[in-house]
Amino acid sequence: MLQTVLSPGAVVENRALAEAYVQAYRTMLLARVLDEKFATIYRAGKIHGGVFLGRGQEALSVAAGLVLRKGDIFAPCIRDQAGRLAFGEPILDAVRTYLGSTLGPMRGRDGNIHRGRPKEGLLAMISHLGAMISVVNGMLLSRRMQGREETVGLACLGDGAMSTGAVHEGFNQAGVEKLPLIVVVADNQFAYSTPTSRQFACESLLDRAPAYGFTGHAADGTDLEDCLRVVSCAVENARVGKGPQLVVAKLLRLCGHGEHDDASYIAPHLRNSAAGRDCLKVAEERIASEQWASVADLEKWRKDVQQKVDDAVSSVQREPTPDPFSEKWRALATESLLDAAEAMDPGPMDI
Numbered sequence: 001m002l003q004t005v006l007s008p009g010a011v012v013e014n015r016a017l018a019e020a021y022v023q024a025y026r027t028m029l030l031a032r033v034l035d036e037k038f039a040t041i042y043r044a045g046k047i048h049g050g051v052f053l054g055r056g057q058e059a060l061s062v063a064a065g066l067v068l069r070k071g072d073i074f075a076p077c078i079r080d081q082a083g084r085l086a087f088g089e090p091i092l093d094a095v096r097t098y099l100g101s102t103l104g105p106m107r108g109r110d111g112n113i114h115r116g117r118p119k120e121g122l123l124a125m126i127s128h129l130g131a132m133i134s135v136v137n138g139m140l141l142s143r144r145m146q147g148r149e150e151t152v153g154l155a156c157l158g159d160g161a162m163s164t165g166a167v168h169e170g171f172n173q174a175g176v177e178k179l180p181l182i183v184v185v186a187d188n189q190f191a192y193s194t195p196t197s198r199q200f201a202c203e204s205l206l207d208r209a210p211a212y213g214f215t216g217h218a219a220d221g222t223d224l225e226d227c228l229r230v231v232s233c234a235v236e237n238a239r240v241g242k243g244p245q246l247v248v249a250k251l252l253r254l255c256g257h258g259e260h261d262d263a264s265y266i267a268p269h270l271r272n273s274a275a276g277r278d279c280l281k282v283a284e285e286r287i288a289s290e291q292w293a294s295v296a297d298l299e300k301w302r303k304d305v306q307q308k309v310d311d312a313v314s315s316v317q318r319e320p321t322p323d324p325f326s327e328k329w330r331a332l333a334t335e336s337l338l339d340a341a342e343a344m345d346p347g348p349m350d351i
C-alpha cells in the first residue's frame with residue numbers, strides 16, 4: 001500500500017508524483033497482464049464460471065487501492081484487479097481462486113471475483129450491484145462505536161449499480177451518519193449492454209451527491225494522475241471527518257461485460273471518444289514523455305510482469321482442487337458464531 005503522497009491542496013513535488021505514478025502504472029500493468037492471462041485460460045475452457053476484466057478501468061481502480069492505508073476497508077468490484085493488487089492482495093489469491101485451488105483464500109469453493117480477505121479489510125464481494133455499501137457502512141459504524149475513527153471505507157461501483165435500491169439505502173445511511181465512506185463509481189457507459197441513457201435521467205451521477213449529503217468529485221478515468229489526485233482528495237476528506245464522498249470517473253469499458261460477451265453493442269464513436277482512451281497506454285506515454293523511465297525499463301517491467309503471471313499460473317495448475325466428498329462447503333464462513341477464522345487464515349498478504 002502507498003501512503004497518500006498526493007495530499008489535497010499541497011504542492012505536489014514532481015518527484016513524489018513520478019514515484020506514485022510509476023508505482024501505480026506497474027500495478028496497472030500487472031493487473032492487465034493477469035486479466036489477459038485469465039481470458040486466455042478461459043478461452044481454453046480451463047476456468048469454471050465467468051471471467052470479468054478491468055480493461056480500461058485500471059487507472060481508477062489502482063488509485064482506489066493505492067491511496068488507502070493499512071487498516072482501511074476496501075470493497076472492490078469485478079473490474080478491480082488493479083485496486084486489489086494495489087491494496088495488497090497477492091497475485092496468488094486471484095490465480096488460485098480462478099483455477100479453483102484449495103490453497104486459495106476461498107479454498108476453491110467460491111466465485112472467481114467473490115474472493116476476499118475480510119480480516120485484512122479486503123471484503124469478499126456479495127454482488128456487483130451495490131450490496132457492499134451497507135456492509136462497509138456497518139463496519140464503519142462498528143469502528144465508530146469502538147472509538148476507532150482513523151480509518152475509512154472505500155467501495156467501488158459501476159454506473160448500473162447506481163440505479164439499485166441497495167445503493168440508495170446505503171448512500172442515505174452513510175449521509176445521515178456522516179460516515180467516512182468513499183464510493184468510487186466507474187461510469188463506463190454500460191451495465192451489461194444497457195447504456196447510461198437507460199440507467200439514469202440526471203445530467204451526471206454527481207448531481208446526486210448533495211442530495212445524499214455526499215461531497216462529489218469528477219475524475220477523468222482515462223488519466224492516471226487525475227484519478228490519483230481525485231481519489232486521494234476524496235479519501236483525505238473522509239479521513240478528516242468531512243463525511244461521505246462520491247467520486248464519478250468517466251471512462252469506457254474496453255471489453256465485454258465478461259469474456260462471454262463480445263461487446264459488439266459499443267458504437268465506434270464511443271470507442272474513438274476521449275472516454276475510450278486506454279488508460280494504460282496513456283500512462284505509458286506519459287512516463288516516456290516525462291522520462292520517468294527509459295524504453296528499456298518499460299520493456300523490462302512488461303517482461304517481468306509476464307514472467308510473474310506465467311510462473312504463478314503454472315505453479316497453481318499443480319495445486320489440488322476441492323474434493324466434494326471431503327471438503328466442507330463453506331469458503332470463509334465459520335461453523336459457529338465464534339470467530340474460528342484463524343484455521344482458515346490464508347497467510348500474509350504481502351505480494
Ligand SMILES: Cc1ncc(C[n+]2csc(CCOP(=O)(O)OP(=O)(O)O)c2C)c(N)n1
Binds near residue numbers: 127158162186190
Ligand atoms: C443484485 C444483482 N442484480 C443483478 C446482478 C447481475 N449483474 C451483474 S453485473 C450487472 C451490471 C453491472 O453494471 P455496472 O454497475 O454498470 O458495472 P459494470 O459491469 O459496468 O462494471 C448486473 C445486472 C447482480 N450481480 N446482482
